[in-house]
Amino acid sequence: MMKREELLAHYARVRAHYRALAPAYSREANQTCEGRYRDIVQRVMRGRARVLELGSGSNDLLDRVGPPGSVACDLSIDMLQQRKAIARTAAVVGAGEQLPFRDGAFDLVCGAQMWHWTDPPAAEEVARVLRPGGRALLVVGDGVLDGRPENAPDGIAEAGSAIELAPVARASQARPLHDRRLAEIFADHPRREHLLLLQKT
């Protein structure tokens, strides 16, 4: 877990990174599982009125398929501003580690390709803003820790068990490797991305 000053410096770097990427992000980002993510979010969302998409970026998923009480939240205002001009979802600038929402405010929290940017308190925050029985749906890619492959679901399962987020379902698929450094790191451990469904107990 980062100290407060480290976390603020990290936020400044993330914001600068996405300020530069934002205009081209929706054209150039990895969209390997976007269609499947949308379908699954839609399925899991049935009967859930209050949905939060965390690290939503320029994604207009909730504008297209979310219920009226949906909220898109991201650290980067530049990414949020890339959403379609006529967005019907509330958009909030906020950090996953300190969500600006009350306890139990949501029935579902979803997030794709954003978890690797967050610090461990984000898992506690997801649990906090979910009502009991509420669900979290995350798309996470295997990452790199100390130069070695890291199986993303292991880290989330570990964080989740400490804060009463129980795994419900999981699906995985191969994730393309776009750069040589990653190809070397993942040479003996195929890199995958995972869709994880968790429930607040």
Ligand SMILES: C[S@@+](CC[C@H](N)C(=O)[O-])C[C@H]1O[C@@H](n2cnc3c(N)ncnc32)[C@H](O)[C@@H]1O
């Ligand atoms: C790879 S983009 C994914 C955007 C979107 N989920 C998608 O799939 O198109 C990662 C997003 O996470 C956001 N992000 C990074 N760290 C965050 C944090 N600590 N809290 C909230 N959002 C964060 C970034 O600003 C960025 O918009």
